Amino acid sequence: MNKVKMLYEGKGKKLYSTEEKDVLIAEFKDDLTAFNAEKKGSESGKGELNCKISSFLFEMLESKGFKTHYIQTIDAQNILCKRVEIIPIEVVTRNVATGSLSKRLGIEEGRVLPFALVEFYYKDDALGDPIINDEHCEILGIIQNRDELDFLRTQAKKINAVLKEFFDSKNLRLIDFKLEFGRDSAGNIILADEISPDSCRFWDKHTNEKLDKDRFRQDLGDVKLAYEEVLHRIMMA
Ligand code: UDP
Numbered sequence: 001m002n003k004v005k006m007l008y009e010g011k012g013k014k015l016y017s018t019e020e021k022d023v024l025i026a027e028f029k030d031d032l033t034a035f036n037a038e039k040k041g042s043e044s045g046k047g048e049l050n051c052k053i054s055s056f057l058f059e060m061l062e063s064k065g066f067k068t069h070y071i072q073t074i075d076a077q078n079i080l081c082k083r084v085e086i087i088p089i090e091v092v093t094r095n096v097a098t099g100s101l102s103k104r105l106g107i108e109e110g111r112v113l114p115f116a117l118v119e120f121y122y123k124d125d126a127l128g129d130p131i132i133n134d135e136h137c138e139i140l141g142i143i144q145n146r147d148e149l150d151f152l153r154t155q156a157k158k159i160n161a162v163l164k165e166f167f168d169s170k171n172l173r174l175i176d177f178k179l180e181f182g183r184d185s186a187g188n189i190i191l192a193d194e195i196s197p198d199s200c201r202f203w204d205k206h207t208n209e210k211l212d213k214d215r216f217r218q219d220l221g222d223v224k225l226a227y228e229e230v231l232h233r234i235m236m237a
Contacts, residue, residue: 001025001080011037012050012198022083022185025074028054032198034217036128041216048076049227050196055079056234057163057195064162066155068191069182084182084192088123088142089132091152093160094176098201101176104131110208116160118153123180151189152181159191167202170233172211175201197227 003016003025011033016025028047033040051073058070071080094117097107101117120137121129137143156179167174177200180193193199197212204211210218211226 001074003027012194012196018080023071024081024083025078026081026194027078028194028196032213032216032223034213036125039217043216043224043227045224046227049224049231050194050198051077051079053227053231053234054194054196058191060166061159061162061191066159066162066191067188069184069193081192082184082190084184084190086123086180086182086192087148087152087189089137089152089181090121090123090129091156091179091181092119092121092176093117093156093179094119095160095164096173096175096203098175100131116157116164118156120149120152148189155179155181155191163195166234168205170236171205172230172233173203173205173208175203177201197230202230 001018001020001023004019005017006014007017008015011031012029014027014029016027018025028051030042030044030047032043032046055070055073058068062068062070069081069084071082073079094101095113097111097113098109101107102109120132122132122140123129134146134149137149138146143149159179164174177195179191181189182192184190200212201214202211203209210220211230215221215223215226
């Protein structure tokens with residue numbers, strides 16, 4: 001399968017059509033952005049690391065019965081995936097307070113939440129991805145009915161349970177992460193986008209060292225080293 005035409009360029013990936021109508025190629029980019037793309041950078045090799053990490057995690061979720069857009073890895077930086085229409089909701093699940101949750105509600109950074117908190121953000125750069133509730137989603141017309149939101153929430157919690165346990169076995173704390181879902185050609189809602197240190201927060205289990213995009217956001221240095229460490233740990237038997 002070959003790249004035919006670039007359909008879309010996002011912050012972390014480029015999407016290409018292929019000879020097959022319902023199959024796309026996603027290319028993981030080295031670019032890094034934060035704070036709604038106000039801060040921009042690049043880290044050579046980051047695309048490959050995210051491609052490997054995300055592919056591994058999507059394969060793991062597929063093996064556990066979750067339906068995703070992932071088909072297979074093509075090479076170090078490209079995957080084959082199903083064409084979906086992305087639902088413009090960022091589904092964020094949090095196990096530990098930090099980032100915008102701490103800022104918005106004054107919950108101290110690092111506080112373990114009593115249960116996994118799922119939040120919805122409206123995926124709209126011009127609006128700065130505002131947090132939204134079920135009624136906003138309905139009014140915006142971005143879901144067909146409330147059951148779909150219940151499905152997204154339930155999927156996010158189930159995926160969190162799987163990932164949290166997996167990362168714990170790799171001495172990583174899964175602090176929070178963002179998922180995106182899309183509708184495939186048959187109308188089914190499936191997991192899409194990526195799961196990588198660009199979209200998750202990982203803290204070392206023993207030292208709480210940050211091993212994710214916060215190293216870029218907060219100018220902590222060693223961004224690539226941190227992503228390499230995540231890949232190294234998840235690949236360890
Ligand atoms: N996140 C993301 N893309 C976004 C916003 C957030 O992947 O556009 C991820 C982020 O990496 C973190 C989680 O979602 O793992 C929660 O992010 P938060 O709301 O705390 O926002 P931030 O502090 O990153 O602005």
